[in-house]
Amino acid sequence: MKDLAYYNGEVCPLDEMRIPMNDRVCWFGDGVYDASCAGNYTIFALDEHIDRFFNSAALIGIEPRIGREELAALLCSLVHKLDCPTQFVYWQMTRGTADRAHAFPENVEPNLWVMLRPFTMPDLSQKVKLITVEDERYFFCNIKTLNLLPNVLAGEKAKRAGAYEAVFHRRGRVTECAHSNVHILKNGVFQTAPLDNLILPGIARAHLIAHCGKLGVPVAEKAFTLTEMLEADEVMVSSSSTFCASADCIDGTGVGGKAPELLAGLQASLIAEFQEATGQV
Numbered sequence: 001m002k003d004l005a006y007y008n009g010e011v012c013p014l015d016e017m018r019i020p021m022n023d024r025v026c027w028f029g030d031g032v033y034d035a036s037c038a039g040n041y042t043i044f045a046l047d048e049h050i051d052r053f054f055n056s057a058a059l060i061g062i063e064p065r066i067g068r069e070e071l072a073a074l075l076c077s078l079v080h081k082l083d084c085p086t087q088f089v090y091w092q093m094t095r096g097t098a099d100r101a102h103a104f105p106e107n108v109e110p111n112l113w114v115m116l117r118p119f120t121m122p123d124l125s126q127k128v129k130l131i132t133v134e135d136e137r138y139f140f141c142n143i144k145t146l147n148l149l150p151n152v153l154a155g156e157k158a159k160r161a162g163a164y165e166a167v168f169h170r171r172g173r174v175t176e177c178a179h180s181n182v183h184i185l186k187n188g189v190f191q192t193a194p195l196d197n198l199i200l201p202g203i204a205r206a207h208l209i210a211h212c213g214k215l216g217v218p219v220a221e222k223a224f225t226l227t228e229m230l231e232a233d234e235v236m237v238s239s240s241s242t243f244c245a246s247a248d249c250i251d252g253t254g255v256g257g258k259a260p261e262l263l264a265g266l267q268a269s270l271i272a273e274f275q276e277a278t279g280q281v
Contacts, residue, residue, distance in 0.1 A: 004081055006074075006114035011081070014115060023111055024095045028102070029146040031094035031110075032056035036203070036240050037119050038079050038087040039278030046072055048203050049240070053091070056144045057110075062095055065109050078114055088119040088241060092146060119241065124267045127248035127256075128164035128237065132226060133157060135168035135175050135198075142197045154178040164245070165237050170198065173223045180239040181205040184224060184232035185259050190266075191220045191232075204238040204270075211269040217262065233258035236266075243270050 005017035024030035034053040036043050043049075050068050057064055066074070071091075079087060096108030137150045154166035155178040165177045175193060176182055181202040183192040190212045193199050212219045229235055234256045235247040244267050248256055256263075275281045 033092035135170040180237040
C-alpha cells in the first residue's frame with residue numbers, strides 16, 4: 001500500500017477508511033494523538049512518543065484498552081505494510097463512540113486510529129520563514145489533544161504569508177509554534193521555553209537539549225520575548241518531522257545567521273542520531 005489507515009483493527013488504504021459519525025472526535029475533538037517518523041521501517045524514539053501519548057490520555061481521563069508494549073508492537077507491524085522504508089507515523093485515541101453529549105459517555109471503549117504515509121527527510125540547509133501570532137489558545141497546551149483550531153488558523157495565516165510556521169506569543173513571551181517548538185541560540189547558549197502548560201513537551205525539543213549536552217552547549221530553559229527572538233544569533237523550530245529547521249525571516253525582518261557552525265553542528269547531530277537509531281548507518 002502507498003498509505004495506510006487503521007481503525008480499531010480494520011486496515012485499508014487511507015481514502016477507503018470510514019469512521020462512525022458518533023466517534024466523539026467528530027463532535028468535540030475529544031482525544032489525543034502523537035506522531036513520529038520511521039526510517040528503514042524503524043520508528044524513531046517510539047518509547048518516548050508512546051509515553052507522551054499515554055500521559056496525554058491520562059490528563060484528559062481516557063483509559064486506553066491497549067497497553068504500551070501492545071501499541072508499540074502494533075505500530076511496528078503496520079510500518080512494514082507500506083512499500084516505503086521512510087514514513088510519517090501518526091496515531092490517535094478518541095474517548096469512544098456514543099450519542100452527542102458533552103459529559104463523558106459511560107460504558108464505551110476508546111477508539112484507536114493510525115495513519116501511515118511516505119515521508120521525505122527534511123533538508124535542514126534550507127532556511128524557513130516565520131510569522132508571529134498572538135497566542136489565544138487555552139491553557140492545556142502541554143496535552144497533545146486533538147483540539148487544534150487555533151493552531152489550524154495560525155497555520156493557514158502562515159501559509160497565506162508564504163511562511164513555514166506561525167510563532168505564538170502571549171503578553172510578549174514566545175511560547176511555541178502552530179505545529180513546532182521554537183528555540184534560540186544567543187551567545188553560545190541554547191534557550192528554549194520552560195515546560196509548563198503553555199507549550200507541548202516536544203520529543204525533538206528533548207533530543208535537542210540532549211545533543212546540546214553532548215556538544216557542550218549550555219542550555220537555558222527559560223522564557224524569551226519577541227525582541228529577544230528577533231535579536232538572537234539563530235532561531236530554530238523543531239518537531240518530530242522537521243527535526244531542527246532554522247529561520248532567516250520573521251514577519252518580514254531578517255533574523256539569525258550569526259552562529260552557523262553551532263547551528264549546523266546541532267542539526268548534524270540530530271540527523272546522525274536518527275540515522276543510527278533507524279539502522280541507516
